[in-house]
Amino acid sequence: MKLQENKPAIAGLLLTVAAMWGIAFVAMKNTLSRTDVNSFLAARFILATVILIAIKPSALKRINRAFLIKGVIIGVLLSSGYIFQTFGLTKTTVAKTGFITGLYAVFVPLIAAGLLKRKVTKLQWFAVSLATAGLMFLSFKGISIGVGELLVLISAVLFAFHIVSLGEWSSGLDTYALTILQLGTSAVVTFIASLKSGFHLPPDSGVWSAIVFTAVFATAFAFIIQTWTQSFMPPTTIAIILTMEYIFAAGFAVVFSHESLTMRTLSGGSMVIAAMYLIIWAEGREKISA
Secondary structure, three states: OOHHHOHHHHHHHHHHHHHHHHHHHHHHHOOOOOOOHHHHHHHHHHHHHHHHHHHOHHHHHHOOHHHHHHHHHHHHHHHHHHHHHHHHHOOOOHHHHHHHHOOHHHHHHHHHHHHHOOOOOHHHHHHHHHHHHHHHHHHEEOOEEOHHHHHHHHHHHHHHHHHHHHHHHOOOOOHHHHHHHHHHHHHHHHHHHHOOOOOOOOOOHHHHHHHHHHHHHHHHHHHHHHHHHOOOOOHHHHHHHHOHHHHHHHHHHHHHOOOOOOHHHHHHHHHHHHHHHHHHHHHHHHHHHO
16 A cells, blocks of 8 residues: 555654644744844754755756746745744744644635635635634734734745645655755745844754754654645645644643643634634535535
8 A cells, every 4th residue: 555545644744744843833932032033944944955955965856947946936935934924923922823823724725716716615715704703812902913913824824825836736746856945945035034134043052952953853854744745635635634733832832831821812723723624624525525
């Protein structure tokens, strides 16, 4: 049996990726007060790219002009999402960042409908409405939305575009080479962004540890798995499984950062969770009736 046909194993790999991203929220939150956001991201993506190239430099030979263009576009979407998300993380809690980032699972089918002319069902629209209500619980302060939550929301939209584009283009392309292109582009974008205030090397061992962890596990390993699975799995399915990261993020935040989960956060987060699973249930029902 091919690994692609072993759904429990694939789900397990994706859940591992979600866990890595969840703990990465905590690792970054605890270090971003001591270093510049874009410098942190640039160091993370540079290290991840160097590691992947060092392991398999021959992958670069598979990149042609068309491959390069697709990889750069995907990388720009990815890095832009991380820039907004990480700045947002400095202005809100780990739990809220995780929950709001998870909204990309709701945005994916909407973007696919707009760009790829795929139909959005009434149930999916209901899920979008439910997720929007959950976002209001999580993010609105009086009659205004918090700056941190707004930045994370923008990142969720960018991540959704990343997932849709990766789902459309990854099939037929070399997974390893495409991962290098994505991360290499992200390294360039975040490094350029860091020049505004000057690129800074990690100031202490704690920041270095966070960069190494996020580069190796939450970036190099995680994006190889995501890129590979998106070459044969629907983008919405991938998005739903990966949104488990916000559950991991909230849990890790309570355990390691001693954050408290208020009823408002739990209520809003639960509504977002319900919306995400409605999306995947609707997709499964369509496949059965097709």
